[in-house]
Amino acid sequence: MNxxxxxALESALxxxxxxxxxxxxxxxxxxxxxxxxxxxKARHEPHLPQAVCRxxxxxxxxxxxxxxxxxxxxxxxxxxxxGVSGGTNPVRGGIMLDLKSFTRLGPIEERGGxxxxxxxSGILGQHLERDLNARGFTLGHFPSSILCATVGGYLACRSAxxxxxxxGKIEDMTDAVEVVLASGEVVPFGGRLKKFPGLRPEDxxxxxxxxxxxxxxxxxxxxxLPPATLxxxxxxxxxxxxxxxxxxxxxxxxxxxxxxxxxPVDSLLLKHGYKKKNRSxxxxxxxxxxxxxxxxxxxxxxxxxxxxxxxxxxxxxxxGFEGDAELAREMERQALRHAATLRAKDLGPEPGQHWHDxxxxxxxxxxxxxxxxxxxxxxxxxTTWDNLQALYDGMREALMRRVLVLAHFxxxxxxxxxxxxxxxxxxxxxxxxxxxxxxxxxxxxxxxxGLGATISHHHGIGLLKAKFLPRExxxxxxxxxxxxxxxxxxxxxxxxxxxxxx
Amino acid sequence: xxxHEQATALCSFCPKLCRYSCPVADADRNEAVTxxxxxxxxKRVEDKELPMTPETMGLAYKCLNCRASEFACEHAxxxxxxxxxxxxxxxxxxxxxxxxxxxCEKFRRHNNPYGRDLLxxxxxxxxxxxxxxxxxxxxxxxxxxxxATDIATTxxxxxxxxxxxxxxxxxxCGYPLFAAGDWQDFSELAEVxxxxxxxxxxIVTGAPQCLYTMxxxxxxxxxxxxxxxxxxxxxxxxPGAPSLTRRxxxxxxxxxxxxxGRYRKTYEEPRRxxxxxxxxxxxxxxxxxxxxxxxxxxGLLPVSYPETxxxxxxxRVAQFRETGAELLVTSCPTCVERFRKFGVEAKSLVDYLVDxxxxxxxxxxxR
Numbered sequence: 036m037n038x039x040x041x042x043a044l045e046s047a048l049x050x051x052x053x054x055x056x057x058x059x060x061x062x063x064x065x066x067x068x069x070x071x072x073x074x075x076k077a078r079h080e081p082h083l084p085q086a087v088c089r090x091x092x093x094x095x096x097x098x099x100x101x102x103x104x105x106x107x108x109x110x111x112x113x114x115x116x117x118g119v120s121g122g123t124n125p126v127r128g129g130i131m132l133d134l135k136s137f138t139r140l141g142p143i144e145e146r147g148g149x150x151x152x153x154x155x156s157g158i159l160g161q162h163l164e165r166d167l168n169a170r171g172f173t174l175g176h177f178p179s180s181i182l183c184a185t186v187g188g189y190l191a192c193r194s195a196x197x198x199x200x201x202x203g204k205i206e207d208m209t210d211a212v213e214v215v216l217a218s219g220e221v222v223p224f225g226g227r228l229k230k231f232p233g234l235r236p237e238d239x240x241x242x243x244x245x246x247x248x249x250x251x252x253x254x255x256x257x258x259x260l261p262p263a264t265l266x267x268x269x270x271x272x273x274x275x276x277x278x279x280x281x282x283x284x285x286x287x288x289x290x291x292x293x294x295x296x297x298x299p300v301d302s303l304l305l306k307h308g309y310k311k312k313n314r315s316x317x318x319x320x321x322x323x324x325x326x327x328x329x330x331x332x333x334x335x336x337x338x339x340x341x342x343x344x345x346x347x348x349x350x351x352x353x354x355g356f357e358g359d360a361e362l363a364r365e366m367e368r369q370a371l372r373h374a375a376t377l378r379a380k381d382l383g384p385e386p387g388q389h390w391h392d393x394x395x396x397x398x399x400x401x402x403x404x405x406x407x408x409x410x411x412x413x414x415x416x417x418t419t420w421d422n423l424q425a426l427y428d429g430m431r432e433a434l435m436r437r438v439l440v441l442a443h444f445x446x447x448x449x450x451x452x453x454x455x456x457x458x459x460x461x462x463x464x465x466x467x468x469x470x471x472x473x474x475x476x477x478x479x480x481x482x483x484x485g486l487g488a489t490i491s492h493h494h495g496i497g498l499l500k501a502k503f504l505p506r507e508x509x510x511x512x513x514x515x516x517x518x519x520x521x522x523x524x525x526x527x528x529x530x531x532x533x534x535x536x537x
Numbered sequence: 538x539x540x541h542e543q544a545t546a547l548c549s550f551c552p553k554l555c556r557y558s559c560p561v562a563d564a565d566r567n568e569a570v571t572x573x574x575x576x577x578x579x580k581r582v583e584d585k586e587l588p589m590t591p592e593t594m595g596l597a598y599k600c601l602n603c604r605a606s607e608f609a610c611e612h613a614x615x616x617x618x619x620x621x622x623x624x625x626x627x628x629x630x631x632x633x634x635x636x637x638x639x640x641c642e643k644f645r646r647h648n649n650p651y652g653r654d655l656l657x658x659x660x661x662x663x664x665x666x667x668x669x670x671x672x673x674x675x676x677x678x679x680x681x682x683x684x685a686t687d688i689a690t691t692x693x694x695x696x697x698x699x700x701x702x703x704x705x706x707x708x709x710c711g712y713p714l715f716a717a718g719d720w721q722d723f724s725e726l727a728e729v730x731x732x733x734x735x736x737x738x739x740i741v742t743g744a745p746q747c748l749y750t751m752x753x754x755x756x757x758x759x760x761x762x763x764x765x766x767x768x769x770x771x772x773x774x775x776p777g778a779p780s781l782t783r784r785x786x787x788x789x790x791x792x793x794x795x796x797x798g799r800y801r802k803t804y805e806e807p808r809r810x811x812x813x814x815x816x817x818x819x820x821x822x823x824x825x826x827x828x829x830x831x832x833x834x835x836g837l838l839p840v841s842y843p844e845t846x847x848x849x850x851x852x853r854v855a856q857f858r859e860t861g862a863e864l865l866v867t868s869c870p871t872c873v874e875r876f877r878k879f880g881v882e883a884k885s886l887v888d889y890l891v892d893x894x895x896x897x898x899x900x901x902x903x904r
Binding site for chain 2: 054056057058059061062063067072075078087089115116117119133135136138157159161162165169180182183395396398399401402403405406
């Protein structure tokens with residue numbers, strides 16, 4: 036049955052921009068959070084929105100928000116639904132506000148020797164990068180979701196790309212944002228928030244996951260395409276040695292574009308991958324064919340983990356350097372010098388090139404695993420260098436009992452580094468899987484909080500980590516709640532997320 | 538359906554990694570029409586979690602059959618064939634988009650989508666001697682789109698290739714019926730055509746969609762044609778093909794038709810031919826070869842969802858304008874028709890090659 040406010044939406048936007056049919060509602064009901072996929076397998080009814088709106092202008096958005104305020108209806112800003120934390124799941128129903136009609140891309144502007152571009156929030160990351168490349172530029176932002184995430188999604192989740200060590204995270208490359216508030220007021224580029232004039236809108240809204248406002252466009256710093264890119268693979272006998280090398284490299288002032296350190300299990304998979312590189316470029320052509328060996332291997336994850344780790348303790352480090360050819364060569368030379376002091380074995384450029392050629396492939400593994408009796412999820416955390424080894428050990432200990440754990444250290448900075456854990460388990464029954472999944476996340480978050488690490492480096496908080504955010508923010512959580520109350524006193528924007536409760 | 542169920546399951550667990558490649562998703566900007574959305578909806582219908590309604594089944598028709606998503610997928614998950622199978626189900630249940638049933642009705646009257654017999658059109662234009670006789674081994678099959686919208690290309694092709702015309706009353710391969718989900722009528726037409734086609738050793742056509750239909754889809758309907766099929770670009774680059782005169786011409790951009798490119802992997806032959814007559818390779822679209830963007834004419838989309846099809850063509854036209862070329866050349870009559878509809882100077886490959894050749898001869902005569 037159509038909600039009573041559907042007519043008001045249709046008059047604000049036009050009938051063709053409002054969908055209330057069952058298929059549309061179901062297809063906007065969840066993002067790509069692994070827990071959501073497990074719920075789907077368990078045939079749990081998802082929270083459905085009552086309507087899906089596709090506004091094409093800021094005035095359309097203001098019209099939707101006016102209807103929402105008048106009728107007390109939740110509004111969930113929506114990019115492409117590729118999030119992995121349940122950030123766009125309409126837990127209280129309402130209106131999905133799909134921003135994919137916002138796709139205009141401005142010209143490259145030069146200001147003070149730097150280059151900028153203005154992009155609307157509905158542009159897909161891949162399309163943005165492709166169009167920038169055609170003009171000789173890059174955003175320098177390569178998250179593994181680049182194929183399926185929008186610019187608005189990048190901003191909402193404070194996303195990080197694979198070259199973040201050089202270019203920074205999305206907040207580092209964002210010069211200005213335009214946001215529509217729940218009141219319908221538009222905060223334009225360079226504008227101030229009336230209620231919080233001391234806060235920069237970029238600092239308030241980037242990472243707010245649609246709870247504080249709706250991104251309509253942003254101005255990003257962009258970079259001329261690098262004339263040279265060099266890759267290097269290095270093998271270390273122990274993870275600890277490799278971490279020391281990465282820390283030395285980052286703290287020496289060198290700025291590699293790519294820093295990816297794979298722990299022994301992940302290294303084994305990566306090495307297996309680049310040894311058969313000629314085969315792997317050809318598409319598998321297997322479609323949904325059963326991969327019987329996955330569940331078999333994962334039936335006793337801790338045993339498999341021990342066997343693999345006994346076979347090899349080697350850690351593989353991929354380094355990449357971009358920019359002026361001479362400078363890149365010199366940075367590479369200096370980095371190799373640091374690695375040599377820790378007895379690293381130089382594997383040449385091949386592993387790095389292989390990584391580059393397959394840098395988005397890992398996401399394709401997810402559907403295969405899910406379709407073949409397994410589940411997989413990723414947990415990204417970060418901490419300072421002095422705490423990194425303890426975090427790595429603590430997380431593994433907490434998770435390995437239930438699932439196979441792979442990890443890589445990426446997004447390295449002078450201050451610290453992110454660890455990206457991939458957990459893979461065998462499905463044992465829909466309800467049992469959901470219970471295990473909940474326990475995995477609970478244990479992982481407890482370890483992070485216990486060690487003072489962050490519970491999210493770039494996947495956002497959403498629904499998945501909502502209950503843990505108040506503990507991470509501590510005394511800053513009331514401030515966050517005050518900002519929410521000040522900007523959205525009707526609590527219509529994405530309610531129930533980020534620990535903002537009711 | 539089992540195979541398609543596996544395909545829909547795989548898509549439904551995927552974080553929409555191919556969506557950037559799908560022209561329909563690009564045009565409609567709606568989750569429901571991404572390859573993920575369409576496949577997940579079909580899975581949900583199969584699982585009885587979504588009702589089978591015209592609105593839901595209409596999603597199976599929001600596909601160009603362009604295979605862009607399959608090429609973007611590392612598993613090459615067959616999205617188009619799965620959606621085609623659901624079209625058959627929708628058609629049987631009378632749940633295809635509203636325009637589809639009348640379209641098929643019209644098709645059945647003359648065995649083509651144009652509402653008139655097409656053999657007389659050819660007979661009026663060409664003398665009987667140009668039609669294949671009993672002793673012909675190789676024939677040229679122009680296909681209904683070329684006859685109805687670009688018969689000048691048929692004329693030029695016959696001149697260039699020196700081949701006789703396919704002389705049968707049915708001048709359509711039946712692809713529109715297939716894309717409509719009308720499998721029964723498609724299969725019957727395929728059987729009739731197979732008998733006629735089997736009189737020849739080789740069928741040459743300028744329509745890659747017909748080529749795929751007659752060579753592959755007929756086989757999947759149980760009507761294997763024993764003749765060998767060739768696209769004109771393949772024929773003209775094979776040994777013994779007529780020679781072409783070289784002459785410097787203006788800048789042309791080459792558009793890869795989906796059924797010649799992704800379906801047949803014929804990317805280089807048309808480019809080589811263009812280079813042979815113009816002395817330089819064609820200008821490339823930003824999206825070319827495997828990444829080529831559909832013209833909007835596939836999958837019966839111009840019939841089932843004309844607004845979406847038009848939006849896609851406009852996008853490709855904008856991409857053409859960005860190349861800076863004066864002329865668009867492609868190897869498919871459907872693509873030519875789509876581009877001309879939106880004001881682009883578009884030519885079929887043969888049209889371009891013959892014009893280039895004749896311009897050269899005229900200039901030689903003048904000297």
